[in-house]
Amino acid sequence: xxxxxxxxxxxxxxxxxxxTPDFLTELFHNPLDPxxxxxxxxxxKTGRPARSxxxxxxxxxxxxxxxxxxxxVAYRQTVAEEPGRAQARSGLVAQIKQRQNETDALSTRxxxxxxxxxxxxxxxxxxxxxxxxxxxxxxxxxxxxxxxGVVVELADGPGGQDSLSGANVGPAQxxxxxxxxxxxxxxxxxxxxxxxxxxxLTSTSTIRSAGQAILVDFRPVTGPYExxxxxxxxxRKRYExxxxxxxxxxxxxxxxxxxAVRDADDLTLPAAPEPRLRYAEPSVSPSASPSGGDESxxxxxxxxxxxxxx
Amino acid sequence: xxxxxxxxxxVLLGLWLDPTVPAALQPYLPIAxxxxxxxxxxxxxxxxxxxxxxxxxxxxxxxxxxxAALIVYLGDQLGVGGQLSxxxxxxxxxxxxxxxxxxxxxxxxx
Numbered sequence: 001x002x003x004x005x006x007x008x009x010x011x012x013x014x015x016x017x018x019x020t021p022d023f024l025t026e027l028f029h030n031p032l033d034p035x036x037x038x039x040x041x042x043x044x045k046t047g048r049p050a051r052s053x054x055x056x057x058x059x060x061x062x063x064x065x066x067x068x069x070x071x072x073v074a075y076r077q078t079v080a081e082e083p084g085r086a087q088a089r090s091g092l093v094a095q096i097k098q099r100q101n102e103t104d105a106l107s108t109r110x111x112x113x114x115x116x117x118x119x120x121x122x123x124x125x126x127x128x129x130x131x132x133x134x135x136x137x138x139x140x141x142x143x144x145x146x147x148x149g150v151v152v153e154l155a156d157g158p159g160g161q162d163s164l165s166g167a168n169v170g171p172a173q174x175x176x177x178x179x180x181x182x183x184x185x186x187x188x189x190x191x192x193x194x195x196x197x198x199x200x201l202t203s204t205s206t207i208r209s210a211g212q213a214i215l216v217d218f219r220p221v222t223g224p225y226e227x228x229x230x231x232x233x234x235x236r237k238r239y240e241x242x243x244x245x246x247x248x249x250x251x252x253x254x255x256x257x258x259x260a261v262r263d264a265d266d267l268t269l270p271a272a273p274e275p276r277l278r279y280a281e282p283s284v285s286p287s288a289s290p291s292g293g294d295e296s297x298x299x300x301x302x303x304x305x306x307x308x309x310x
Numbered sequence: 311x312x313x314x315x316x317x318x319x320x321v322l323l324g325l326w327l328d329p330t331v332p333a334a335l336q337p338y339l340p341i342a343x344x345x346x347x348x349x350x351x352x353x354x355x356x357x358x359x360x361x362x363x364x365x366x367x368x369x370x371x372x373x374x375x376x377x378a379a380l381i382v383y384l385g386d387q388l389g390v391g392g393q394l395s396x397x398x399x400x401x402x403x404x405x406x407x408x409x410x411x412x413x414x415x416x417x418x419x420x
Binding site for chain 1: 349
């Protein structure tokens with residue numbers, strides 16, 4: 001491109017171009033290919049006249065046709081790629097939605113079946129053993145419970161959430177650790193049953209983060225978060241003095257996310273999905289052992305059997 | 311005038327033939343387009359400066375495209391393809407801007 005800058009004809013066109021002190025300065029001062037000046041000087045020397053008007057030679061014409069061709073191809077290429085990307089994205093979104101709907105339908109069906117089983121069992125057992133079973137189910141999260149308690153509300157602050165581009169993920173967002181500490185302190189304050197956004201927690205529940213999302217038992221929950229807890233009367237007072245309540249109040253004041261604790265009467269918390277029982281197996285081959293028994297039980301709400309518990 | 315017609319003919323040819331670019335060449339297409347734009351604006355400016363030379367134009371177009379593609383290829387092999395193509399785009403972009411500014415001065419005297 002610029003290999004001819006040191007040639008003589010190029011230099012005497014402008015007297016200042018004896019040296020090229022700096023490539024970038026040269027580039028900014030004189031963006032035209034120096035070859036043109038050289039060619040013009042050569043022509044002036046030999047006395048050949050410059051072509052007039054817009055006419056170019058046959059080779060030039062071919063190159064110009066090639067240029068147009070290149071532009072058209074690049075245009076076609078860019079246009080052709082765009083819908084592919086958008087399609088892939090919307091296809092994935094649709095798949096996620098469909099799977100979620102399927103999971104919802106299946107879990108409602110599981111719920112119905114479980115109630116059916118409960119009814120059958122109560123008629124079969126009867127009396128004090130059924131009552132004891134109900135009590136155990138309530139405390140382990142397997143049964144629907146109703147009662148008075150507190151509701152802790154957390155929500156992202158304004159301006160801190162750009163879920164599309166992921167930009168500006170500031171401290172004005174509720175993170176999974178907040179939910180974890182709130183639920184832990186609620187348990188400590190005497191809660192008997194807790195649900196986050198209608199997801200009942202059991203002793204094996206997980207609250208984790210995956211990228212931007214918060215997963216409770218592998219189901220994503222989105223803000224505003226509502227942690228409902230059923231427990232004894234003094235629970236709210238005990239919770240208010242807990243570490244997480246104090247911290248969250250401070251964070252809320254500093255960063256603008258919202259945090260509120262209120263008493264709530266007559267809360268109904270749904271049952272948690274059936275826990276997936278895992279059985280120890282004699283290790284035949286180490287690669288096949290962890291998932292074999294799980295697959296056959298077939299109630300899987302989570303795709304990864306080995307990552308289930310804590 | 312003939313040049314403009316030739317450009318149009320090329321565009322129509324490209325749209326009509328609609329060739330598929332091989333996957334191996336796809337990363338070089340944007341760089342080739344930028345290099346070609348540089349050659350075009352350089353040519354137009356030279357024409358307005360009355361120093362246009364079609365041999366120079368042909369050589370600058372072909373060498374620009376080839377060198378740009380070569381730099382990107384080298385960068386890909388070395389693992390710095392993104393940075394090197396940014397460098398190519400910056401250099402050619404500066405040249406395009408400078409030439410367009412010169413063309414604008416020629417046409418509008420401003």
